[in-house]
Amino acid sequence: MEFFRIRRDIPFMKNALLLNAISFLTFIAAVFFLTTRGLHLSVEFTGGTVMEVAYEQPADLESVRKVIESLGYADVPVQNFGTSRDVLLRLPVQAGKSSGQQSEAVLAALKAQNPAVELRRTEFVGPQVGQELVTNGLLALGLVIVGIMIYLAFRFEWKYAVSAIVANLHDVVIILGFFAFFQWEFSLAVLAAVLAVLGYSVNESVVIFDRIRETFRRQRKMNTQQVIDHAITSTISRTIITHGSTQAMVLSMLLFGGPTLFYFALALTIGICFGIYSSVFVGAAMAMWLGIKREDLIKTSSKTEGDPDDPNAGAVV
Amino acid sequence: MNRYPLWKYAIILVALLISALYALPNLFGESPAVQVSAARSTVRIEPSTVTRVEQALAAQNIQSNRIQLDANSVKARFDSTDDQLKARDALEKAFNPDPSDAGYVVALNLLPRTPSWLASLGASPMYLGLDLRGGVHFMLQVDMQAALQRRADVLATDLRTLLREKGLRHGGINRSGQTIELRAGDAQTLGAARDLIRTQFPDLQVTETADFRLVGTISPEAARRVQEQALKQNITTLHNRINELGVAEPVIQQQGADRIVVQLPGVQDTAKAKDILGRTATLEVRMVDESMEAQAASRGTGPVPFGAERYPERGGQSVVVKREVLLTGENLTDAQAGFDSQTQEAAVHLTLDAKGARVFRDVTRENVGKRMAIILFEKGRGEVVTAPVIRGEIGGGRVQISGAMTTVEANDTALLLRAGSLAAPMEIIEERTIGPSLGAENITKGFHSVLWGFIAIVVFMCLYYALFGVFSSIALGFNVLLLVSLLSMLQATLTLPGIAAMALALGMAIDSNVLINERVREELRRGASPQVAINTGYDHAWSTILDSNVTSLIAGIALLIFGSGPVRGFAVVHCLGIVTSMFSSVFFSRGVVNLWYGRQKKLKTVSIGTVWRPDAQNAAAKAD
Secondary structure, three states, X not given: OOOOOOOOOOOHHHHHHHHHHHHHHHHHHHHHHHHHOOOEEOHHHHOEEEEEEEOOOOOOHHHHHHHHHHOOOOOOOXXXXXXXXXXXXXXXXXXXXXXXXXXXXXXXXXXXXXXXXXXXXXXXXXXXXXXXXXXHHHHHHHHHHHHHHHHHHHHOOHHHXXXXXXXXXXXXXXXXXXXXXXXXXXXXXXXXXXXXXXXXXXXXXXHHHXXXXXXXXXXXXXXXXXXHHHHHHHHHHHHHHHHHHHHHHHHHHHHHOHHHHHHHHHHHHXXXXXXXXXXXXXXXXXXXXXXXXXXXXXXXXXHHOOOOOOOOOOOOO | OOOXXXXXXXXXXHHHHHHHHHHHHHHXXXXXXXXXXXXXXXXXOOXXXXXXXXXXXXXXXXXXXXXXXXXXXEEEEOOOHHHHHHHHHHHHHHHOOXXXXXXXXEEEEEEEOOOHHHHOOOOOOOEEOHHHHOEEEEEEEEOHHHHHHXXXXXXXXXXXXXXXXXXXXXXXXXXXXXXXXXXXXXXXXXXXXXXXXHXXXXXXXXXXXXXXXXXXXXXXXXXXHHXXXXXXXXXXXXXHHHHHHOOOOOEEEEEOOOEEEXXXXXXXXXXXXXXXXXXXXXXXXXXXOOOHHHHHHHHOOOOOOOOEEEEEEOOOOEEXXXXXXXXXXXXXXXXXXXXXXXXXXXXXXXXXXXXXXXXXXXXXXXXXXXXXXXXXXXXXXEEEXXXXXXXXXXXXXXXXXXXXXXXXXXXXHHHHHHXXXXXXXXXXXXXXXXXXXXXXXXXXXXXXXXXXXXXXXXXXXXXXXXXHHXXXXXXXHHHHHHXXXXXXXXXXXXXXXXXXXXXXXXXXXXXXXXXXXXXXXXXXXXXXXXXXXXXHHHHHHHHHHHHHHHHHHHHHHHHXXXXXXXXXXXXXXXXXXXXXXXXXXXXXXXXXXHHHHOOOOOOOOOOOOOOOOHHHHHHHHHHO
């Protein structure tokens, strides 16, 4: 089987300007939704109590809501979680009451209304922990960015490092934009997914850059744009297949993983889809705008200068 | 060129054997068990305990299929949960005839059904996190400021005692916050007091002010020591409290400088667990102020006199007590309900540590006929648990409180007093309860995610890359095996995010094989001979694989450093998965390929699916 029967290099960079404009607009839209709507943060970040209860019959959300309101909570989100029999409640932090008391009281009230209710899980996070998680999350993001940039600058050159990071931050912002736009819950697991995407989709840029470097060495007559086109064309089948495989795994999580893994898998899905796009059109195009040249790379590996067919001349895919 | 030296095959074989061996215990499942362990440090678990368990079970006609003794517990396994529950009741009766004074913890448990020959190799199944097996997780924050304040209180009291013993007259000692202020009348007293503090109170750093005052603060090292001790004592107290719950494998550990994580797997009665843990109580012993003003104040008809405080008593009245703290919960080592040996009245027996015993002797000698109050502070509110009259000097640190108490009250008081011996108040800052059914469901969901994803990838790889796809799939299967056995060996906690990381690791591991296979195809397309194509394909893909794995590892390590809770579980498996994937998809899969193709000197074709050549087709088109 062979899906990719490509005869000539596809002129990816011909439309780079247009696509970059689209990227830029998506990016702006994501930032816009992030600032206006904000992320719907889970209790892990905001502090508070989450309760998941299960009924034997499909739950009547309205009556559950009434019970909660009768306990003096206003505007408590009551929603189905996974199936129509499972209900998720979010209680805000109440001064002077421990989380245990809160969830006990709510459960007792729900039991009084319908004895068939079963407590599936509760989760309470104090406000001080939430604050810490936000800080640690940002620190982790910072560490990943700096770590990857240093590594890429060391392996390639600063222009590549900058392009790769811009491409991947573009992905991250767009994932966050999706979460802000649809008001999907942003939990710790989603944060982990975002950071994993960051590490994962840098791979993509690395593979393409590796091939760009290789092409610069082998094809001395091509100009930069042709080199990039050639590099992307020759790696595109690998790109689609690996992302397809990873996506198969993620899709399996999305379908079978239940509600706990749903948003995690969703963040990965968006990350993987935009990862392909961004490393081709954002990363490579950025590298082009930044003006990568043959000389930049040859200079850093002077050893191989005289022999473009040196088998140790770096990776090619 | 595509042949591994023998030692490389040996490495692969050894890795395969070891990982299969250590992944094996995960297949055996768990059997219901009852575990008997000591609730008090005075109770020993010995080989004779095993005999007692056997006898108790035999008396009730319950069959156990294995009874084993380990470091601090006896575990009996059963075939069904029915037997398990019956056995629990039987053992509870046999070991704890008096439920109010339980010497043993009899708890339900699930034990891995690992065969003993595997267990003797140290192999055990993966350690499942709470979200997979159900249970309660708490994170408690110890209030260190309060611990320091209490330390300052104790120091101030000690200082007063010392100065009185030395006959040094001073204008009063006050504690405000964490500092102690001593007012000396003149320079001479000031000097004497300062010298005394320097020699007798190494924990205090003193500074002098112009108007003959000494201000003492707790030195940094002492503060650190106080905090460490507070944390240690709280952990011990939590251990004791949790013993009351009868949990098989509680995890109580320090996290960071001032936090304690408590995990109670399999606990169903979460309300009781929260109740017992959530009690953030501290205990103080003070003298009751018996002056006229104080008595008026306790009736509510006058102001509380200076140097005294009013606290409500259990039962509605209030008691006015002196500010001075004689003893704290720190000095109380045990409190048990029981009976007075002479009058057979219900009583509470207290055991004090050496310092507590000394102070108690002095206090009781000087205050015969007066009342002392034991006050429990819970979340900043004090309540007098009991305020008994001192009948005579009590030495030796064994104290009995009796009179006007029912057995139930004695039990309650003992429990409260035990609960009160926390060194510093704690607050629950994170809490997670997972019902057992949800845990089982999470395992199934996680397992299905991995399984179906794995199947999808294997089917695709085999179709698209033919035999090379089969090799890649074998390598991927080996990766799962490696990952599972590593997790089992390290006994790292596997959580649902951890399973997600495993799925993701497999999705990413196949990346390396796709890189290799595509590269081999490309070499073939360029017209390289099969053996050369395989060789260069692997060699050239390697540096790309390394690059991409390093960047993923950077993200993984960042998560490991800054992540906590679920993210940490994800990060551990993510990082391990990256490392194992490099071994399995490159080193191992190459080994398989070499084994298959390496011997054939005149290899004409390799089975790697269609190798499409644009020029070949062009040629064909021209021929048409």
